[in-house]
Amino acid sequence: MKPRKVPMRKCVACQEMTPKKELIRIVRSPEGEVKVDPSGKSSGRGAYICRKAECFSLAKKRRALDKSLEVSIPEEIYDRLEIDWIGMDKSE
Template sequence: MKKIPMRKCVACQEMKPKRELLRIVRTPEKDVVIDLKGKKSGRGAYICYGSECLQKAKKRKSLDRALEVVISDEVYEQLQSEIEGYREK
């Protein structure tokens, strides 16, 4: 049996399979981007595909702390649209 990599959501602190979480990356150039493939280089943080977790992370500034950079509202909007797109699939 193949081992399934587990990661922790920065908002709800639940351990889930890596494939079930959305990865956000701070690149070496200090840009914050969404990593859909999970392969980009840089410091990564994971969040559940749920609006509740995104709102919790924004309120607590969990992503800011995990990535060690201030996250802009534009990135939160991109995350929200990505989560809504995932739900429609």
């Protein structure tokens, strides 16, 4: 059997290619709502970010998610993302 191809995506902060499953996907739905997409399958424009605190800080500073999703992201979404998702990997 042929080995399965692992989908790779680029982090908007560090620009490194990483397996899709290791990244957090933030999606802008067709209605304009911005949310975290844990399944990675929601429809809409998606942007990926590493689970590292450094990448999150860099993305927030550069407003990389805003640029990628082509929408202004409120500060509350960055705060929620930091608490709920980035806080998971503080061991790094």
